[in-house]
Amino acid sequence: MSRVRALLHFVWEFVVGDDWRIALGVVGALVVTALAADSRLTAWWILPVATVGVLALSVWRAARVAR
Amino acid sequence: MTGAEFGLALSVFLACAVEAVEALTIVLAVGLARSWRSAFTGVGAAIVLLAVVTAALGPALTALPINALRVVVGGLLLVFGLQWLRKAILRASGLKARHDESEIFARERAAASGAGAVPAGLDAYSFTIAFKGVFLEGLEVIFIVLTFGANQHRVGLAAAAAGVAVALVVLIGLAVHAPLARAPENAMKFSVGVMLTSFGTFWGAEGAGAHWPGGDAALLAIVPLTLLVALAMVAVLRQRPDPDLAGPVLEEEAARV
Numbered sequence: 001m002s003r004v005r006a007l008l009h010f011v012w013e014f015v016v017g018d019d020w021r022i023a024l025g026v027v028g029a030l031v032v033t034a035l036a037a038d039s040r041l042t043a044w045w046i047l048p049v050a051t052v053g054v055l056a057l058s059v060w061r062a063a064r065v066a067r
Numbered sequence: 068m069t070g071a072e073f074g075l076a077l078s079v080f081l082a083c084a085v086e087a088v089e090a091l092t093i094v095l096a097v098g099l100a101r102s103w104r105s106a107f108t109g110v111g112a113a114i115v116l117l118a119v120v121t122a123a124l125g126p127a128l129t130a131l132p133i134n135a136l137r138v139v140v141g142g143l144l145l146v147f148g149l150q151w152l153r154k155a156i157l158r159a160s161g162l163k164a165r166h167d168e169s170e171i172f173a174r175e176r177a178a179a180s181g182a183g184a185v186p187a188g189l190d191a192y193s194f195t196i197a198f199k200g201v202f203l204e205g206l207e208v209i210f211i212v213l214t215f216g217a218n219q220h221r222v223g224l225a226a227a228a229a230g231v232a233v234a235l236v237v238l239i240g241l242a243v244h245a246p247l248a249r250a251p252e253n254a255m256k257f258s259v260g261v262m263l264t265s266f267g268t269f270w271g272a273e274g275a276g277a278h279w280p281g282g283d284a285a286l287l288a289i290v291p292l293t294l295l296v297a298l299a300m301v302a303v304l305r306q307r308p309d310p311d312l313a314g315p316v317l318e319e320e321a322a323r324v
Contacts, residue, residue: 017147022149022150030274047275059157
């Protein structure tokens with residue numbers, strides 16, 4: 001069991017990394033993009049805007065902690 | 068070679084060179100401090116395991132339908148790229164210590180020297196440290212090669228770019244017999260973060276069903292815009308440097324100049 005847990009922990013660290021909010025934001029933005037595209041709305045701008053927002057929030061949060 | 072293919076090759080080359088530099092530092096440290104034979108055995112074992120992982124993941128990834136592949140790979144690349152970019156921005160703005168191969172080498176070598184006597188046969192310490200270092204860095208290389216390559220149906224090109232990067236770093240490492248501390252690693256990491264984030268954004272949106280204005284040419288706008296946003300964040304953060312961190316970082320930069 002501890003080996004499974006260790007493996008899961010490793011995969012989490014490898015994929016998600018230091019800030020899980022980034023992964024959550026990306027998944028959320030992809031879902032919104034898919035829903036918008038499915039509704040025949042212009043959807044290409046959603047992911048870039050979300051990417052900038054997620055990055056800014058994560059960097060701002062890390063900077064605040066560092067200071 | 069198209070622009071997208073050039074971007075693929077450049078991204079993979081830079082990412083793999085960075086990972087190879089980091090792995091080289093670890094192997095050199097245990098090899099010089101303890102046992103070259105055990106360190107190389109660890110490197111060999113890691114390469115075998117990486118080949119197994121590649122053989123298992125590669126066909127599974129390329130078997131996915133193109134849209135599913137793009138959304139999965141795009142999402143993963145985006146998460147990965149944003150983590151790289153976040154760290155690179157914090158390093159460039161002085162809020163996180165810069166990656167210093169000389170310092171890491173000295174630390175690893177001191178730890179290896181203090182890990183007891185070197186046995187006559189296989190040295191478990193050298194084997195394990197070299198194995199872990201190469202496997203973990205290699206796993207990132209495989210991830211980048213497979214995701215980039217599978218998405219553009221150019222696994223061969225991605226693997227070639229990775230192979231050239233790793234071979235170049237190993238050859239230079241063997242020649243100088245020291246960690247590649249003068250490689251512009253922080254700038255390379257910044258570039259890789261920008262490229263992974265840009266390609267992840269492009270493929271992720273396409274996989275989710277969006278259509279980019281201009282098709283593949285949209286990448287020519289996404290990459291520089293991502294770079295500009297990242298540089299703008301560095302500029303904003305640098306306007307308010309932390310008194311405890313800015314001193315050493317600025318001194319380090321001055322010493323490099």
